[in-house]
Amino acid sequence: MTAVSPAPAATREALGPTLKRLAGEGLPIVVVDADLGVSTTARQFREAYPDRFFSVGIAEQNMIGVSAGLAAAGKTAFCSTFGVFMPGRCFDQIRVSVAQPGLNVKMVASHGGISVGEDGISAQAIEDLALISSLPGVNVIVPADVVEATQAIELAARTPGPFYIRTGRPKIPVIHDETYRFQLGKADVLRQGSDATIIALGIMVQPALDAARALEQEGVDCRVLNMATLRPLDEAAIVAAARETGAIVTAEEHQVHVGMAAMVARVVTANDPAPMGAVGMRDRYAESGRWDQLMERYGLTSDAIVREVKAVLARKTGSDGRK
């Protein structure tokens, strides 16, 4: 499960090859592109299926509407651009043309989070998950590595209804091997533990595993959940984590006040309340810089998770942090 692949890969690299393969298997896939298909890798689909690749130019609102129309006529419509433009630039189009009628549109948004790096804050999507998660009926997935991204894209293509999949720009470690099977709406328990649970999303899953290993050296036994499906949220796994470990830290590359931290807190407080901490963007924007420098500066690291776990353990009632 945690075998390390020799070559790090970006989750965005999964899109083009996966779409080509699935179309080859007979799925009625079409791609609608708004001039970022080279970066999202969707444009690779065009080489194999030029008549099923539709360019709309830099026009994300039209991209969503055209995708909706294709879906209503029986196509499995993939559209892709950067996370700052979808859902941000076309939110109402997603809401009215896709989400409300529940159409078969698969939105794959690359360059999520501050790990976009040098392009700066206009290009860093750290509110996309809040926007898209506000829409009933839209499945939201943030894969942790390229293996999971590939499987999430395939699952979306084979499952009716709207999907939003957020991928990333930088090459990151590959956590899963080919035996892994992504399940929609199921948290993946990467590591069992009894003292605290780290619930991680996307690019923060590897740092969560690193943090758990570091805490193990200090005698803290951490559970690690990869919450790759943000919607529908695996509430049972969250409730179990709160009940069985009594402390929860979330880790996400997103604004925490409207992100996974807030969603998990709603579930925790409605069931078995446990102290919580959050690692993520704290109600601010980042800046330009190399992506690893930004992760360091804005506290999206394994060290930050370790500190947060310790702080939460200190708040466990009447204990030294151990069960």
Next chain:
Amino acid sequence: MLADLGSGHPGGSLSSVEILTAIYFSVLRHDPKRPDWPDRDRFILSKGHACPVLYSTMAEAGYFPVEELTTFRKLDSRLQGHPKAGSPPGVEMSSGSLGQGLSYSIGQCLAARLDGKAFRVYCLLGDGECQEGQTWEALMCAPFHQLDNLVAIIDRNGVQNDWYVAETMDLEPLDAKLTAFGWHVIPVDGHDLGQLVDAFEEAKGITGKPTAIIARTVKGKGVSFMENNPDWHGKAPSKEQAEQALAEIGE
């Protein structure tokens, strides 16, 4: 229907009556008993607030009983305040947020061409709606993809929610703009059924580009106190006003 309820959009519905009549009773290849027939022509109401005329026309065409019109906008009704796709079957698209219908129509046309299907897509836009940026994204897109299976009809009634279009954000010269964007443009009197039907027939013969029919209409057509009056975009008549209106229209 609207007076009974106390809300709705009479002005932009009355301006579209002949357009929808021409489409549903002369132009569209459809079967009200088989609303999911894959090869049917599609009518997309982009100006969703005009759904009273859509529902009325669909009921007359046999999609559902005329008596159901009295449930419009009421709890549990299939006739939602703005169109909801499939409610009732035959309503093609959810709309009500202006500017989205033409993009959706383009997607349908691309799918038809890809599948070698002969169905055509008719999309009705309001002229106020043509102020939306997405409309122009779509107006640019359809000729680029040479969608000759697409007809956009613009209900050019000259009045929008608050005031007159020309004094809110003027569209003119609309025909020149559409022609420059690559559309085959046909101006008609939108209350003349003969002109409308002829225009739709002409559109079928156009190849390599989509057709835009600019239908000159009168908002609130047929009701003296509503005609060309911005007050009647989104307000229902009283019982007395409704009686007068129906008498004038000669229902």
